[in-house]
Amino acid sequence: MNFACPVCHGPLLVSEDQTCLRCELGHSFDRARQGYWNLLLPQRKRSRDPGDSAEMIQARRRFLDAGYYWLIAEQVGQLLIDRLGQDSSPRILDLACGEGYYTAQIEEALNGAGLTPELIGLDISKPAIRAACKRSQQVEWLVATGADIPVPAGSLDAITLMFSRIMAQPMARALKPGGLLLVVWPGAEHLIELREAIYDQVRKRELSPAEALSPWFEPLHEEKLSFDFEVSSADGLSDLLAMTPHGQRIRAQAREALLERGQLDCHADIRIGIFQRSVEPAALPE
Numbered sequence: 277m278n279f280a281c282p283v284c285h286g287p288l289l290v291s292e293d294q295t296c297l298r299c300e301l302g303h304s305f306d307r308a309r310q311g312y313w314n315l316l317l318p319q320r321k322r323s324r325d326p327g328d329s330a331e332m333i334q335a336r337r338r339f340l341d342a343g344y345y346w347l348i349a350e351q352v353g354q355l356l357i358d359r360l361g362q363d364s365s366p367r368i369l370d371l372a373c374g375e376g377y378y379t380a381q382i383e384e385a386l387n388g389a390g391l392t393p394e395l396i397g398l399d400i401s402k403p404a405i406r407a408a409c410k411r412s413q414q415v416e417w418l419v420a421t422g423a424d425i426p427v428p429a430g431s432l433d434a435i436t437l438m439f440s441r442i443m444a445q446p447m448a449r450a451l452k453p454g455g456l457l458l459v460v461w462p463g464a465e466h467l468i469e470l471r472e473a474i475y476d477q478v479r480k481r482e483l484s485p486a487e488a489l490s491p492w493f494e495p496l497h498e499e500k501l502s503f504d505f506e507v508s509s510a511d512g513l514s515d516l517l518a519m520t521p522h523g524q525r526i527r528a529q530a531r532e533a534l535l536e537r538g539q540l541d542c543h544a545d546i547r548i549g550i551f552q553r554s555v556e557p558a559a560l561p562e
C-alpha cells in the first residue's frame with residue numbers, strides 16, 4: 277500500500293492494526309467498516325454526496341452483473357495482460373471505478389494470467405465504493421477525487437478510465453514515465469436505439485480523449501468494439517436508463533412508452549484507447 281496524504285501529499289503509513297493511515301504531519305484517516313479508505317477531504321466535495329447516487333450504482337450493478345458488457349471487461353483485461361505481462365505485480369488504478377465491476381474483472385483476468393497486480397479502485401461516490409468493497413477484498417478501495425489522486429507522483433504502472441471524465445493532469449502526475457493509460461469511451465453509435473427512443477434528434481458526436489491528453493500522453497493504440505445485445509424486460513431497460521445520463525434527460529412519456537415496450541435491441545459501440553505517459557512530459561504542477 278503506497279498512498280499520499282490528500283492534505284499535504286506526504287506519504288501515508290498504515291498503523292500496525294491496519295485501521296488507520298497517517299502522514300508525518302499527523303493527518304490521519306480511518307479505514308471504514310466496509311474496508312475502504314476515505315481520502316476525500318470535505319473541501320474537495322462540490323456537493324454533500326458527490327458522484328453517482330446509490331440508485332444509479334445499484335442500477336449499474338444489476339445491469340453489469342447481467343453480463344451485457346462482459347465483452348468490454350474481457351477485452352480490457354486482455355489488453356492489460358498483453359501490455360503489462362512482463363511485470364508480475366503491476367500497480368494499477370481503476371479511476372472512477374464506480375461499483376467496481378470492471379475493477380474486479382481486471383483482477384480476475386490478471387490473476388488468471390499468473391499476475392498479482394496491486395489494484396486500486398477509486399471513486400468519489402461513497403455508495404459506489406461501499407458496493408465495490410463487496411466485489412473484492414484484494415483491491416484497495418478509495419473514496420477520493422480523481423482531480424487529486426492520493427498516490428505518490430510517478431508511482432503507478434497503469435490507469436484504467438472507463439466511461440468517465442478525462443482528468444489528464446492528475447493521471448499524468450500519478451503514472452510512472454512510460455506508464456499506460458487505458459481509456460474506454462462510447463463511440464458515435466453507442467446505444468443509438470435507446471437514444472432514438474428518447475430524443476427527437478440524436479446527435480452522433482464522436483468524442484476522443486486524445487486532445488485532452490495530448491500534453492502528457494502519446495497515443496499507442498485504438499480499437500473499436502461493437503456488439504449487439506437485447507434487453508428484454510422493463511426492469512432491465514429501467515436499469516439501463518438509470519445508469520446512463522439519458523435516464524436523467526428522458527421525458528416521463530418517453531420513459532413510460534419505453535418501459536411498456538419492455539424490449540429493446542441495442543448496439544454497443546465502444547472505443548478503447550491506450551496512451552503512454554510521455555517520458556519527458558510537459559511540466560506538471562506539484
Ligand SMILES: C[S@@+](CC[C@H](N)C(=O)[O-])C[C@H]1O[C@@H](n2cnc3c(N)ncnc32)[C@H](O)[C@@H]1O
Nearest residue numbers: 327328372373374399400401421422438439440
Ligand atoms: C459513468 S460512471 C463509470 C463507472 C465505472 N468506470 C464503470 O464503467 O462502470 C462515472 C463514475 O465517475 C465517478 N466520478 C465522478 N466524478 C469523479 C471524480 N472527480 N473523481 C472520481 N470519480 C468521479 C462517479 O461517481 C461514477 O461512479
Ligand SMILES: [Zn+2]
Nearest residue numbers: 281284299303
Ligand atoms: Zn498530511
